[in-house]
Amino acid sequence: MKKEFDPKTIIQTLQGVLPREQKSIALHEPLFKGNEWNYVKKCLDSGWVSSTGKDVDRFEKQLAEYSGIKHVIAVVNGTAALHICLQLAGVTSGDEVLVPALTFIATTNAVSYCGAVPHFADNEERTLGLDPFKLGDYLREISELRTEGCFNKKSGRRIKAVLPMHTFGHPVDIDPLMEVCQRYKLMLVEDAAESLGSLYKGYHTGCWGRLSALSFNGNKIVTTGGGGAILTNESSLAVLARHLTTQAKLPHAWSFNHDMVGYNYRMPNINAALGCAQLEQLPEFIKQKRSLAVRYQEAFADLKGVKAFKEADFARSNYWLNVLLLDEEYSAARDTILELTNKLGIMTRPAWTLMHQLPMYQYCPRMDLSTAENLERRIINLPSSAFL
């Protein structure tokens, strides 16, 4: 028989999984036990710490090999990667881009940077990501297909792209989403900021979108301090991404010419050096994180009213951040659990405030977002560092 729902039991269960000797446990901490020192010191000794260095090349090559995606362009962070992905997907002033309501702010801000309007789509409980079936039904109702593409009948604006985010590392259900994109002539761009190492039906997240974005922020599975990457299998897009992120400077031994409004978005070499060492350890990090996820799942299996979130059948998740999902009837206890755990030095946090509830995005178009709203009330992120 399962134990009754009680915040205190939940905390005891959590403490049972986590190391007892540690006084304070972060949500996600990086681990530097490989060649970090070695590579960063070599980079400093070479004097070449800034953009376009050997470590950047190596980091990009390692990532391409690991992900199976042909072209990788390392940039300053995931937000910059998303911005360029959308721009290269043709998103421009006055377009709409479909974005999940439950996501990190960067997904939505990237749409704004292009002068476009985010249009919020619902999430689903199976993946915590964008719900492709609900999206298909919604588009049938609100959109009009013309030769040029898909138009929002109400706003009159073109819906140019869909930008799903693989929430906490869990891949969205890509196949039906691809079908929706094909049916409605929408460009697919993947926000894979949280899902480095996560597979959908055996292939790396980020390989379905025409362009995809990764992040290597300090809290990610692999870090470069700050960093991100643009992924694409199309070499013409890769060339443009490289050009746009290096201030659109035309190659020349000494002269400075630029042919577009570009960006100063390339990753510095010193950050890439750190990344090379981190990438070497990624398979081990994933193994450890998947094992921690199983420990959470097993520990919470005996408790009523909660479960530790488990990947869908089609997914092999990196379990970047573990999720404790409260049953709807117990969602009122979320804040109590957050307060108690954080007071004990066990860092937990709720999901992000939903995008349509933020003041600057409250008037954006949106579908019924009841699942996202439901999930937001029930999600608690648990400590998820690889070494736990």
Place this chain on the structure above:
Amino acid sequence: MKKEFDPKTIIQTLQGVLPREQKSIALHEPLFKGNEWNYVKKCLDSGWVSSTGKDVDRFEKQLAEYSGIKHVIAVVNGTAALHICLQLAGVTSGDEVLVPALTFIATTNAVSYCGAVPHFADNEERTLGLDPFKLGDYLREISELRTEGCFNKKSGRRIKAVLPMHTFGHPVDIDPLMEVCQRYKLMLVEDAAESLGSLYKGYHTGCWGRLSALSFNGNKIVTTGGGGAILTNESSLAVLARHLTTQAKLPHAWSFNHDMVGYNYRMPNINAALGCAQLEQLPEFIKQKRSLAVRYQEAFADLKGVKAFKEADFARSNYWLNVLLLDEEYSAARDTILELTNKLGIMTRPAWTLMHQLPMYQYCPRMDLSTAENLERRIINLPSSAFL
């Protein structure tokens, strides 16, 4: 008697100043002879490599103390700093911003990022920067002063700000420029990306603008790999700059709320760690670079048709990049000198292509730019690393 003008004599003179043992001499290389490895290693050992770390705080404090400017916000690069400076100066879609024609692309792109239109102003030979007197005359002719501010009579757009750049480290003539700004109700924002350590009448460049931008790119006098900073003496602007550059996240122990469209622009801690070590050596770097500048000036004093550029009376320049200025009648030899030096492994380069000559900015409003055009034909940047 001076020696006759001859590219070969120029190259011999250059070789006389530069170290003979070095096979290849870059335009500007960083020097890591201080606490770089020590601080970076400590940062790695702490596990805190990402944004908002102790090294970022320390770097900002060191910069504030050094420059005498109250508030410093460290960001990913100088371009990001310029973008935020302009946004906080109130520059918005459809405004015009006065920018020198002879500058690096980032100055102008930052205006575009705000949706505003760059309006090109002429440079002057005394400082290589924006000519305040010519600007004053021009504005009297083309602008109309209304209660709200200054308007371009021809385009009908508001001219919101002036963004001078301290070219190659040489301060523009600020006092008369401030007068123009006051007379025409223009906001002054300084692009001090190249002038860390340069003084105008005894005070640090960047202290006159309501906001100013620094850069710590790999080629700068002090590097963080990639990095920049926003400077301001106004605490309300500093608070906003910090907020906007950290994705406008509202402080809270666990919840994620944002109240504006912000940016992921903060400098990672590992880059700041490098910067702390570099800043400790800045006074020494400036001393060395000023001594190299004098050696160039003395060496070229004997040659007809050229001179090594010397700071104005009111300036104490960091001499970030030394300039060999050809007399107008010999400007046709510029490319020959560039080719010969680069072939010999001595990296030199011309000034940047002027802003109004780039395809994406060719239709922007501009005044007569004859001095910028003249300077562009005559400038050759010489190797300027501190250790030369």
